[in-house]
Amino acid sequence: MQRIVLFVVYRLIMRPLLRFVLGIKWDGESDFRRYKQFILVANHNSHIDTMALMSSLTLKQLQNTHPVAASTYFGKNKWLGWLSTFFVNTILIERSHEGNGPKALDVLHNHLQKGHSLIYFPEGSRGKPEELQSFHKGIGVLLQQNPELNYIPVWIQGTGKILPKGAHLPVPFEATLTFGKPRQAHASNVDAILDEVKNALLSLKTN
């Protein structure tokens, strides 16, 4: 049921809307079509980012791919939490310094063990358009724990103009999601992995 809903929402409604009305383009997305499990790692400027990334997934991938979001933001009330869990397939986690629920990374690690995929914004929150902020450690730890797992760097250009932080009205502007080739982390310590991922993202920016 949810699978059909997600397919209708993202492939049939959201994608044409994003493409023809907002002016979003997906570049190189076909490379990860055949992958069952992966982490999409992207820079983050706008709520549009999650929508655009979800719209790039296939029917099979949609149900088992979860954007990772902060519960303090999307879990503010039950209604919003349910909406984002059902329609965006979100995993709500608590930022490391807040609350005392289960450790966020354990939750994510469990999902990965089940074979699920993640959409991950290592900057944590939306930053200034086209500027990469410093990364939170989480992505490095996950890739260290799961060295066989493929991650796909995605550079998102221009969505910060469509719907920047604090704005409520999306305004059409051209934006591009550039997908890199799926790859595994080579380094073994967390900081080196973070650098690797960061460079992978930045290398897509210049193209």
Next chain:
Amino acid sequence: MIAIIFAVLVFASVLFWIMGKFNNGPQVQELKTRTKSWWIMAAIFTIAALVDPAVSFFAFGFLSFSALRELSSISKNIRTEDRSIIFWAYLAVPIQYYFAYMGWFEPFLVFVPVFMFTWIPFVLVLKGHTKDIARSMSVIPTHLMFTVFSISHLAYFLSLQKLSNFSVGGRGLLLFVVFLTEMNDVFQFTWGKLFGRHKIIKKVSPNKTLEGFIGGLISTIVAAYFLQFLTPFKTYEALGAGLLIACTGFVGDIIVSAIKRDFGLKDTGNAIKGHGGILDRIDSLAISSPFFFYYTYFLYYS
């Protein structure tokens, strides 16, 4: 008539495909993309003719919207505070095309140059960021003029009243101007390749030569002679239209070239991956269509 269009298109596609086999340079690619956009235009035209003319109003409106979006995205002259103002600019598209669809000529004529040219500066003032406001006040309405006002004239051809001794109607005129404008581009390019020596505006567009321009001009006038059955024109009026379209098409082409140069871009976008943007497709049309529209209007519809 539709059969003729598709025959020409098939001929052009096959010709460029063969040319591509011998020399697949960027210029042949350019010709191929142009033919591709003609196919799309022809398809829209056919659907409009066979199904419902409203389809073409929607299609041209979407073309205007995409071009405006592209221009707003590449422009270096729009401030980040202007986001919501750009939203107002987009709203002008459905309104302008609604006037065209209803055939309300006066509102169609004054909406952008009188109303939007006041409304955009007014909402900019209400926003209150005065730093560089004069630049936004001039740039945003000019974008509207170039992408919305001008292109909407193509749609208005379909709303012109019927003339008693001219059965093809506005559809023919629309086809005439689109075809001649696109053909003029190709003629200029081809003649320039064959005989081009003297560059016209080296700093803006190094490919534009005097020989290409003159060759294109003459070829377009000849083409206008053969296509005059699409219009209510007498022969000399058709030749005049060819001259007008060739000259104004050239102007539109170099205006967009200059804009691209200013922004440091080769192509204005990536509407189709690896090809130019929408502005590159409509550059000549954006100038030639309103000029040709009023040429026809003053001769036959006023």
